[in-house]
Amino acid sequence: MNGALFMHLWRANRGRLLVVSLALLGWGTVLPIIYDAFGAQFRQLFESGAIPSQFAEFGGGDIFSLSGSVAVGFIHPIAVSLSLVFAVGFAAAAIAGERQRGTLEVLLSRPVSRRVIYGTMAVATALFVATTTGALTLGALLGATLTDRTAELGAGNLPLLWLNGVLLFGAFGAVSLAASASFDRLTPAVGVALAFVLGSYFLEVLGSLWPDAAGLRPYSLFHYLDAQADLAGLPAGRDFAVLGAVIAAAVAYALVVFPRRDLAAPA
Amino acid sequence: MALACVAMEAIETRGLTKDYGARRRALRSSHASTPPALADLDIAVHAGEIFGFLGPNGAGKSTTIRLLLGFLHPTAGGATVLGRDIGHDSVGIRREIGYLPGGIAFWDGLTGERVLDELAALSGRPSVLRATLLDRLELSAATLRRPVRDYSRGMRQKVGIIQALQHDPELAILDEPSEGLDPLMQHAFYEILDERRAAGRTIFFSSHVLSEVERVCDRVAIVRAGRLVALEDVHSLLARRKRDVELRTDGPLPELAAVPGLSELHTWPDGHLSARLEGDVGPFLAAIASAHVTDLTIEPARLEDAFLELYQPA
Numbered sequence: 001m002n003g004a005l006f007m008h009l010w011r012a013n014r015g016r017l018l019v020v021s022l023a024l025l026g027w028g029t030v031l032p033i034i035y036d037a038f039g040a041q042f043r044q045l046f047e048s049g050a051i052p053s054q055f056a057e058f059g060g061g062d063i064f065s066l067s068g069s070v071a072v073g074f075i076h077p078i079a080v081s082l083s084l085v086f087a088v089g090f091a092a093a094a095i096a097g098e099r100q101r102g103t104l105e106v107l108l109s110r111p112v113s114r115r116v117i118y119g120t121m122a123v124a125t126a127l128f129v130a131t132t133t134g135a136l137t138l139g140a141l142l143g144a145t146l147t148d149r150t151a152e153l154g155a156g157n158l159p160l161l162w163l164n165g166v167l168l169f170g171a172f173g174a175v176s177l178a179a180s181a182s183f184d185r186l187t188p189a190v191g192v193a194l195a196f197v198l199g200s201y202f203l204e205v206l207g208s209l210w211p212d213a214a215g216l217r218p219y220s221l222f223h224y225l226d227a228q229a230d231l232a233g234l235p236a237g238r239d240f241a242v243l244g245a246v247i248a249a250a251v252a253y254a255l256v257v258f259p260r261r262d263l264a265a266p267a
Numbered sequence: 268m269a270l271a272c273v274a275m276e277a278i279e280t281r282g283l284t285k286d287y288g289a290r291r292r293a294l295r296s297s298h299a300s301t302p303p304a305l306a307d308l309d310i311a312v313h314a315g316e317i318f319g320f321l322g323p324n325g326a327g328k329s330t331t332i333r334l335l336l337g338f339l340h341p342t343a344g345g346a347t348v349l350g351r352d353i354g355h356d357s358v359g360i361r362r363e364i365g366y367l368p369g370g371i372a373f374w375d376g377l378t379g380e381r382v383l384d385e386l387a388a389l390s391g392r393p394s395v396l397r398a399t400l401l402d403r404l405e406l407s408a409a410t411l412r413r414p415v416r417d418y419s420r421g422m423r424q425k426v427g428i429i430q431a432l433q434h435d436p437e438l439a440i441l442d443e444p445s446e447g448l449d450p451l452m453q454h455a456f457y458e459i460l461d462e463r464r465a466a467g468r469t470i471f472f473s474s475h476v477l478s479e480v481e482r483v484c485d486r487v488a489i490v491r492a493g494r495l496v497a498l499e500d501v502h503s504l505l506a507r508r509k510r511d512v513e514l515r516t517d518g519p520l521p522e523l524a525a526v527p528g529l530s531e532l533h534t535w536p537d538g539h540l541s542a543r544l545e546g547d548v549g550p551f552l553a554a555i556a557s558a559h560v561t562d563l564t565i566e567p568a569r570l571e572d573a574f575l576e577l578y579q580p581a
Contacts, residue, residue: 004388012374102372106430108338110389111362262287263338265329265369 002112002120009124013090017128020085021135027082028139029146031073035066036147066152070140071227074165079136080201086128087169088193091176094121095258096189102266114259118181122251125173126166133165154231161230167243168225172197174250181258184266221246275350277438277469278312278335282344285330304330305493307344312486317460317470319484319501321477321574327493328473329369332440336366349437362391365436369443369473371427375416379406379426382415383433392434400429403455420447428456438469445479457483481505481570489577496577501570508568509543514555515562516540526554 043064073079095118098104107117137158144153176193183189200220207217217223224239286303305327312318322328333339335348337357346353348360373382387394401411404425415423424447431439445453460470460483474480480487481501489497497504509530514520516538523529528546538561544551548565555563 002389004385004391007388008374008385012376101374102368102370103374105368106366106371106373106386107389109336109361109364109366109368110386111358111391112389113358260340262340263333264287265333266372 001123002116005107005112005117005120006124009094009121013086013124013128016085017131020082020132024079024082024132024136025139025142027073027076027079028070028136028141029143031070031140032066032143032147032149032153035069036149039064039066039069065228066144066149067154067228067231070153070161070231073140074136074161074227075201075204075222075225080197083129083132083136083165083169084172084197086125086132087173088176088190088197090128091121091125091173092180092190092193093186094125094177095180096183097180097186099184099263099266100186104263105266108263115255118177118254118258121180122174122177122254125177126170129169129173130162130166133162133169137162137165154233157231157233160233160235161227164225164227164230164235164239164243167240167247168221171221171243171246171250172200174247174254178250178254178257181254181261184263275314276311276347277314277316278310278318278346278348278471280308280310280331280335280344280346283308283331283334283341283346284343285327285334285339286342303342303493305334305490308490308495310488310495310498312469312471314469315464315467316485317464317472317483319480319487320471320473320490321475321480321487322490323475325492326490328490329442330493331490332366332442332471332473335440336361336364363437365431365434365439367427367431367439367441367444369446371423373415373423373426376414378412378414379418379422380408380411382426383411383430386430387433390434394433396435397429397433400432400459403459404428404452405455421449421452424448425452428459432459432463435466436468438471439463440471440473442473443475444472445474445476453479477569477571477574487570489574491577497573504573505568505570507545508572509545510568511564511566512540512542512544512551513562513564514540514542514560516555517559517561519558521555521558523551523554526551 095104098107108114140153140161141150141155141158144150144155172193175196176189179189179192179196183192200222203216203220204222206213207215207220207223221243224242226236226239229235229239283305284303284307285305286301288301288303308327308331320328320331330339334341335346335353337353337360341354349363351359351363353360377385383394383397387397401407406422406425406429410418410422415426418426424444428441428444431441445456448456457479460472463470464485470483472480472484484501486498486500487504488495512529518538520534520538520540523532523540523542526544527550528544529551530543530545532540532542534540544565
């Protein structure tokens with residue numbers, strides 16, 4: 001970890017971090033408000049059979065509770081897209097983007113090892129992901145407070161939900177950063193990272209909505225974000241362990257590959 | 268007992284080789300002959316000198332620099348920079364040096380001042396020469412407050428030179444440093460290099476501009492297709508050059524056949540003579556002293572000629 005490099009990354013990203021965090025805070029706040037205003041109507045709609053019951057399975061299988069609504073909100077495309085601004089956008093560009101621009105040259109000409117450069121970017125990724133996920137979690141608390149449903153949400157267990165979310169998006173960040181450390185150009189790094197995230201999302205959605213494909217869900221990292229269990233104070237240790245293992249594997253890969261790569265002159 | 272004092276070389280390479288295709292060939296058990304980017308490079312750059320490193324595109328200049336900085340890993344051989352091994356103490360090397368990459372890029376959203384501040388912070392050494400360099404290269408405070416994206420090519424190059432030298436490094440490795448500078452700034456830059464040399468600093472200087480290498484460098488190495496073809500003192504290299512000589516006389520031409528170093532002698536009946544002269548001009552001047560010379564031109568020896576000669580097909 002290099003303090004000067006970290007401050008450089010912080011200054012370059014703080015504005016974007018503020019905008020994304022505010023957007024996630026707003027999204028998180030809206031979830032309990034929507035549940036409070038329209039939860040009963042949604043239940044009637046599903047019970048009328050107008051919407052296939054399989055759709056109620058998405059995000060944990062209980063969208064007719066506040067915690068179930070929050071769980072769906074955490075893996076809703078809006079929340080995922082905003083969270084990926086840093087988990088994929090920042091992480092995949094961190095090394096490959098500097099390399100493509102030519103600015104990695106001036107960074108590497110300083111007395112900073114490649115492992116320290118990688119480590120600093122990993123810490124920055126973790127901090128940004130923790131902040132954006134924190135904003136989303138804080139939004140859920142704010143929305144529950146505004147609708148007077150704090151106890152129903154299980155607000156005391158929100159730190160568990162935050163940690164689970166940080167591990168999920170941190171895993172995507174670690175994979176994206178490993179891709180970034182492996183390529184000289186931004187496009188393949190972002191491509192690999194997005195393919196991993198979208199493939200994971202596709203498996204989770206498919207497995208949730210189609211019973212015959214339920215066996216695919218464990219192959220999706222989204223499967224290991226169990227917001228309802230977290231909010232109930234009953235987190236599955238296996239979920240945390242799987243996400244932690246993915247992060248550890250991606251970090252180990254990058255720490256081996258990046259220092260050993262030949263960095264030829266930029267084209 | 269007298270203490271033996273051995274001067275440390277600023278840069279010393281021993282059989283330094285980089286072959287990008289070696290691993291691929293080994294994996295495929297192939298013997299296809301792709302020439303290495305750099306082969307068996309042996310050079311020693313003395314502390315306190317300005318060392319020119321010449322060669323056309325693809326000759327191995329950038330590969331050498333990147334090997335010295337630890338950006339590339341050698342296939343064979345090794346090197347030391349300021350006494351530190353490139354394979355084991357790359358960070359230590361980069362703590363002591365300044366580096367100007369060819370076609371340097373910065374974070375375009377930052378101001379010039381912020382770029383210099385952040386790079387100085389990453390270097391971990393105070394920017395003791397920044398004010399002087401800004402003054403010499405005529406970069407004003409107002410200019411430094413503008414984003415780098417608004418800078419011209421020459422202004423970016425000035426910022427690049429300053430970031431490489433602002434912490435007064437023991438060794439500066441400069442890749443095409445005068446690229447984009449106007450003639451006035453080139454002159455100011457050469458003076459800066461002279462001052463750094465006078466202060467005991469070492470400059471490793473890669474360039475295509477032979478006139479500037481001739482102007483500022485003490486010694487030069489010339490590489491061709493990844494191999495060292497010449498490593499010599501600039502003055503010695505020039506002294507061995509054949510120079511064009513033109514002589515006009517008002518009367519009979521002097522007898523010059525016996526003048527050492529004179530070749531390709533052509534004479535005309537109107538008292539005009541042309542030849543090529545290598546080495547000392549003294550015997551030639553002595554030989555023409557008795558003639559009634561109306562015009563004499565001895566072209567100065569140029570590094571460009573030496574360079575082109577080394578690059579002629581064998």
